[in-house]
Amino acid sequence: MDFLKIAIDLAGELERSGIRAVFAYGAWVLPTTQLAHLLGAALLFGCLVPMNLRMLGVWPTVPLHDMARVLVRSSLVGGLVAIVSGVLLLSLNARVYVQNEMMWWKAGFFVIALLNALLLRFVPAWRYLARVDSRGTIRRFRWAGLVALVAWGGVMVCGALYGMKWP
Template sequence: MSDLLIWVTDTLNATALSDLVMNNAVVFPTLEMAHFLGLCLLFGSLLVVDLRVVGFAKAIPIERVDMFIRFAIIGFSINLISGLLFVIGDSDRYLVNIAFWLKMGVIIIAGLNTLYFVRRIKPQMDTGVESGHLQHGSHVVAWLSLVLWTSVIILGRFFPYVE
C-alpha cells in the first residue's frame, strides 16, 4: 500500500464519522438498506428510460419518461451519500479493493454517458420526438447505460471477494 493511501485510510479511520459508521449497531445496516434503495431507484428508473429510448414500451409517450430521470437522480444521490459513508467508515476495506476502483471508473464512464444523454438526447425527448426519430446513436447511449450500470452493480458485489 502506498504512503498516500496509508495516510488517507489512517486519516479517515480517525474521524468521528468513521467511528459512528463502524461502531454503531444501527448505522452500517441502515446505510446498506439506503444503498440498496438508491440502487433500486437508480437502476429501475434507468431501465425504464433506456428501454423506452431503444423502442420498448412504445405506448408510453417518450416525454413522460422524464419523471423516471428524477427518480434516477434521487437514487444516485442516495447511493453517493451512503457510498461515501461506507468509504469513510471502512476505508481499509474499500480503498485497497480493486473492484472498488473499477466500480468508480465505470461510474465515471457512466456519468459521461449520462451527460451526453442529457445534453444531446433528452432535449429531443422533451419535445415529444419518438424514439425511432431520436438523434442517431441514442440507442447506443441507452444500451451502454444499461451495460455500465449493470457492471457497477456486479463490481459492487465483488467487494467481499476481491482484495
C-alpha cells in the same frame, strides 16, 4: 509517488474524518445505512433500466419525454441516496476498499455512466424532448442507452462481487 499510495493516504484521511462518528449513535445506524445504500442503488438501477431500454427502442409508442420526466428524477434521488450512504460506509474501512480491485472497477464503471449521462444532456434532441414527438429514438439515444446499461450494470455487478471470497 504511485496512485495507489495516494489513494490509500486519502482513504486513511476519510477514515480519520468525523464522518464515521455517525455510526456511534447506535447499533441501528450501520444496518440502516446499508439498507439505504441497497435501496438507493435499487431505485437508481430500477429506473435506469426501463429508461435506457426505451432509448434503445423498446416500447416505441411510449413518448420518451414522459418516461424521462419520471424515471430520470427518480434515478437521481436513488443515486444521491446511494452515494451519501456509500461514502458513509466507505468511511468505516476505506483503506481496505481502495486496495480491492473490484472497487476500482466499480469506480471506473461509475465514471463512465456519469460521463455518458452528462454528454447526453448536450445532445440537442434530448433538450427538446418536451417539444417534439418523442415516440421514436435516434442513434445517439441508442448508444447512450447501451453504454448506460453496460456501465450501470458493471457498477452493480462489481458492488455485488466486492465481498466475494474466491477460492
